[in-house]
Amino acid sequence: MxxxxxxxxxxxxxxxxxxxxxxxxxxxxxxxxxxxxxxxxxxxxxxxxxxxxxxxxxxxxxxxxxxxxxxxxxxxxxxxxxxxxxxxxxxxxxxxxxxxxxxxxxxxxxxxxxxxxxxxxxxxxxxxxxxxxxxxxxxxxxxxxxxxxxxxxxxxxxxxxxxxxxxxxxxxxxxxxxxxxxxxxxxxxxxxxxxxxxxxxxxxxxxxxxxxxxxxxxxxxxxxxxxxxxxxxxxxxxxxxxxxxxxxxxxxxxxxxxxxxxxxxxxxxxxxxxxxxxxGNPSLIKPTKPGTANAGKPTVIGTGWDSVAMIRGAQTGGLTGGPLGQLLAKAPSVQGSWGTGKIVTSKMISALITDDGRVFVGLVTPDTLQAAAAKAPR
CATH class of the missing domain: 2.50.20.10 (Lipoprotein localisation LolA/LolB/LppX)
Known part of the structure; x- marks a missing residue:
């Protein structure tokens, strides 16, 4: 092969x-x-x-x-x-x-x-x-x-x-x-x-x-x-x-x-x-079938280097207080056809936490992350 x-x-x-x-x-x-x-x-x-x-x-x-x-x-x-x-x-x-x-x-x-x-x-x-x-x-x-x-x-x-x-x-x-x-x-x-x-x-x-x-x-x-x-x-x-x-x-x-x-x-x-x-151990995860998403399990949007993982059922309400809440409070608010949320970026990792409990993460630019969110199944 x-x-x-x-x-x-x-x-x-x-x-x-x-x-x-x-x-x-x-x-x-x-x-x-x-x-x-x-x-x-x-x-x-x-x-x-x-x-x-x-x-x-x-x-x-x-x-x-x-x-x-x-x-x-x-x-x-x-x-x-x-x-x-x-x-x-x-x-x-x-x-x-x-x-x-x-x-x-x-x-x-x-x-x-x-x-x-x-x-x-x-x-x-x-x-x-x-x-x-x-x-x-x-x-x-x-x-x-x-x-x-x-x-x-x-x-x-x-x-x-x-x-x-x-x-x-x-x-x-x-x-x-x-x-x-x-x-x-x-x-x-x-x-x-x-x-x-x-x-x-x-x-x-x-x-x-x-x-x-x-x-x-x-x-x-x-x-x-x-x-x-x-x-x-x-x-x-x-x-x-x-x-x-x-x-x-x-x-x-x-x-x-x-x-x-x-x-x-x-x-x-x-x-x-x-x-x-x-x-923090890196783990090999096979992508789920398009259009499927179980709570706690990632669904992959996109292919190759542009891939983004979406996790449903995130308990975003629990992030409103404490140090993590402080971090999200300072994070930029974003919105699009996918909804509203907060975006956290670094030189390697971007993460989008939506108000409806979804988390998108990838080794991609913030714009790519939001574009993936727009294509994600609800």
């Missing part, structure tokens, strides 16, 4: 980025930069990335996110808002994580921030979620003979390979794709695969993936906004080894005094997710 024939998907930018669509212009590569690597076409590089497979890896990942989100006054001190403040901290700023993977069912992510640790690990039979700041841990017993893969039971926000593959499975002719050179990432030679939207309606200027020249595993993902010279998102390895980690790397023993909660993961048919994801 050709690249342009792959099923199209929409990535919701909850924490980092992700409306991505398209390969059309697969130009030849001019790899005339250090390090010196054999010339490869974008089409061939895409094929290698899609089929890349390693038995294990371990390393340190650094993420830097600046979506230009507006500050919410009083967030840190407001009653009940500490959790929201922590979410904002996770989806903005710099973070470091240690990651490990061993085929077929072992994975570990340990996020280190402000002298605290948040850890997720799975040894194939059980999984642990641990927060040192709260001194709490949850042990999840996985179903017997579970075939769940680590990427379905652990946060993917710190896995450049998972994020890159989500992006690449969503490309179609609305994107120019080319190999723009080579670079060193975590001491390894890599090709730079650059994706550029062919529309001026998106706030995304480009997405560049650094692809390891030996394993074909993505080592770094960089998202540039349409305006400005600083990355909106950069996620990549600062060190990496492709040796298979030992089984003991995935075991966890709670420190003394930590509160432990035991839970059993229900069968796949009974659950939408295996383990709560890291707040």
């Amino acid at each position: 050709g690249v342009a024939q792959r099923s199209r998907r929409w990535l919701v930018p909850v924490a980092t980025v992700a409306v991505v669509a398209g390969v059309g212009a697969l130009g030849p590569v001019v790899a005339d930069a250090s390090p010196k690597l054999p010339t490869i076409t974008a089409q061939d590089l895409l094929a290698k990335v899609q089929t890349a497979k390693v038995d294990g890896l371990s390393g340190t990942v650094h993420s830097s996110t600046d979506l230009g989100l507006p500050a919410i006054p009083g967030m840190d001190g407001a009653d009940g808002m500490q959790g929201a403040s922590q979410v904002l901290a996770l989806i903005n700023g710099d973070h470091t994580a240690r990651v490990a993977f061993a085929s077929p069912d072992k994975a570990k992510v340990s996020i280190l921030d402000a002298q605290a640790e948040r850890l997720w690990t799975s040894d194939g039979t059980s999984a642990w979620a641990y927060d040192s700041s709260k001194r709490e841990a949850t042990k999840l017993t996985l179903p017997a003979h579970s075939k769940a893969k680590p990427e379905k039971t652990l946060p993917q926000s710190y896995d450049p390979q998972a994020v890159a593959k989500q992006i690449l499975t969503a490309i179609d002719p609305t994107t120019k794709v080319q190999v723009s050179g080579t670079e060193k990432v975590a001491g390894r030679d890599a090709y730079k695969l650059r994706l550029v939207p062919k529309t001026d309606k998106s706030t995304v200027g480009s997405v560049t993936l650094a692809i390891d020249s030996k394993t074909w595993v993505p080592l770094d993902v960089t998202v540039m906004p349409r305006t400005g010279n600083d990355p909106a998102v950069e996620l990549g390895f600062t060190s990496v080894s492709f040796d298979v980690p030992s089984a003991s790397s995935f075991t966890f023993t709670p420190p003394k005094g930590v509160k432990v909660t035991d839970e059993k993961v229900p069968s796949k048919a009974e659950r939408p997710h295996s383990i709560p994801q890291r707040p």
Whole structure:
């Protein structure tokens, strides 16, 4: 199946980025930069990335996110808002994580921030979620003979390979794709695969993936906004080894005094997710059929980079007070054939909150957002 024939998907930018669509212009590569690597076409590089497979890896990942989100006054001190403040901290700023993977069912992510640790690990039979700041841990017993893969039971926000593959499975002719050179990432030679939207309606200027020249595993993902010279998102390895980690790397023993909660993961048919994801974890969501919209589930309007997600049943009345209410009070009021509401914008994300309880969000310009709202089913 050709690249342009792959099923199209929409990535919701909850924490980092992700409306991505398209390969059309697969130009030849001019790899005339250090390090010196054999010339490869974008089409061939895409094929290698899609089929890349390693038995294990371990390393340190650094993420830097600046979506230009507006500050919410009083967030840190407001009653009940500490959790929201922590979410904002996770989806903005710099973070470091240690990651490990061993085929077929072992994975570990340990996020280190402000002298605290948040850890997720799975040894194939059980999984642990641990927060040192709260001194709490949850042990999840996985179903017997579970075939769940680590990427379905652990946060993917710190896995450049998972994020890159989500992006690449969503490309179609609305994107120019080319190999723009080579670079060193975590001491390894890599090709730079650059994706550029062919529309001026998106706030995304480009997405560049650094692809390891030996394993074909993505080592770094960089998202540039349409305006400005600083990355909106950069996620990549600062060190990496492709040796298979030992089984003991995935075991966890709670420190003394930590509160432990035991839970059993229900069968796949009974659950939408295996383990709560890291707040702000980018998630791959298939679009619903046109004209359908269930409360809390997104309906996609538009295609490719111009895609906008609509969620019905938002409790906008609950946003009238507190810090979020203060933010919306300062947001511009807008109106159109779709109705009236408030619009919040940043250099990457635009959100429209309508008075009738709908929320529209996308990596698009405010005008594009309102145009999508006008086309949305009531």
